[in-house]
Amino acid sequence: MNVALHPVYAPPRRRSGPGGVAGLALMLALAVTPVNPAGAAPAERGPIVDVHVHTAPSQYGLLADVLASTGVTRFVNLSGGVAGFGLEKALAAAEPFEGRIAVCANVRWRSYTDPDFAAEQVALLERGAALGARCLKIPKALGLGVPDPDDESRYMAVDDARLDPIWAAAGRLGLPVFIHTGDPKAFFEPLGPENERMDELGVHPEWSFADPKYPRRAELLAARDRVVARHRGTTFIGVHFGNNPEDPDYVAKLLADNPNLYVDLAARLPEIGRHDPSKIRALFERFADRILFGTDLGFHRGGIMLGSVGRERPRLIDVFWYYAVHFRWLERADRSMQHPTPIQGRWRIDGIGLSPETLAKVYRLNALKLLWGEDGPGPTDAEALELATGLAGFLD
Numbered sequence: 001m002n003v004a005l006h007p008v009y010a011p012p013r014r015r016s017g018p019g020g021v022a023g024l025a026l027m028l029a030l031a032v033t034p035v036n037p038a039g040a041a042p043a044e045r046g047p048i049v050d051v052h053v054h055t056a057p058s059q060y061g062l063l064a065d066v067l068a069s070t071g072v073t074r075f076v077n078l079s080g081g082v083a084g085f086g087l088e089k090a091l092a093a094a095e096p097f098e099g100r101i102a103v104c105a106n107v108r109w110r111s112y113t114d115p116d117f118a119a120e121q122v123a124l125l126e127r128g129a130a131l132g133a134r135c136l137k138i139p140k141a142l143g144l145g146v147p148d149p150d151d152e153s154r155y156m157a158v159d160d161a162r163l164d165p166i167w168a169a170a171g172r173l174g175l176p177v178f179i180h181t182g183d184p185k186a187f188f189e190p191l192g193p194e195n196e197r198m199d200e201l202g203v204h205p206e207w208s209f210a211d212p213k214y215p216r217r218a219e220l221l222a223a224r225d226r227v228v229a230r231h232r233g234t235t236f237i238g239v240h241f242g243n244n245p246e247d248p249d250y251v252a253k254l255l256a257d258n259p260n261l262y263v264d265l266a267a268r269l270p271e272i273g274r275h276d277p278s279k280i281r282a283l284f285e286r287f288a289d290r291i292l293f294g295t296d297l298g299f300h301r302g303g304i305m306l307g308s309v310g311r312e313r314p315r316l317i318d319v320f321w322y323y324a325v326h327f328r329w330l331e332r333a334d335r336s337m338q339h340p341t342p343i344q345g346r347w348r349i350d351g352i353g354l355s356p357e358t359l360a361k362v363y364r365l366n367a368l369k370l371l372w373g374e375d376g377p378g379p380t381d382a383e384a385l386e387l388a389t390g391l392a393g394f395l396d
């Protein structure tokens, strides 16, 4: 079959349909084909871990079922919250899923003026780890939003020495740090027809950091790199492909220089996929042990986010399409394919067709080792896939 003609590769346009449980069952049934672009059933592809998800405890059940139907048996919720401020709830809700949901703690940035800010955050992190948090997530607000308490006209630097105790504590507690620093290159360039991310910036002008009041992107990344180099005992995950998918040579050097650094793919296939696919494939093969599958799926009662947000709200079924495109890009060497986040730019990407060994690492083995301390998938993953097959075949 010529997969290039397969309807799944056009973004779903269906904007009305049945709701409720019957609707979900129908969507899952419809999803049987879309999730298998390479002809593999989820069980053949093997379980997948999505390390970059933002969701609320109330959505865990639905999301776990939906993701299992795509083959994703585990996910990491980066938006777990802070001990005493939501983290307990995020962890308690994950409990019944028998390890399928890992939860990251966050920093309470609003306390930045407290004289003992770092010490307080370390204490909160220790509590979070004791409660069961498996990681720490740092948002781009560090560098682009949290003021410097000494001079509020500036932003706190990503490598501000006052934060060092937090990075050291994460290392000591065995919590990998997902760190988001800066944003796409185009977000730092002037708004206007020349800006190739105008589709997105037109909807969200507040995402622009073109204003010189913001630190420049290269400065932000350099500060992040210094933190990673300074804390060798702490594992960092540079989210969004090290926040520099525009420059794969930079990412390769960063990974080569820092054995304590991983990167995830979240919301950056459109950028990574623009480069020479053989070069990207070589990068993946070289750093196969330190690249993690992640999507930046946002799943909340208020709406779904598929790597970005446009004017149109995605529907549940669009989630299946979103994952299918990721799988196709990683598994096949297809040329000029549509990327998973149309609003991020009007270009096409080239698939990288990874080897089965590298795919297994990127899809699950690296994440299982790093966040679960496990060597491979277990019975809960097998059960999740079995359940997914059952749901998908419900209306056959």
Ligand SMILES: [Zn+2]
Pocket: 052, 054, 078, 266, 296
């Ligand atoms: Zn994210």
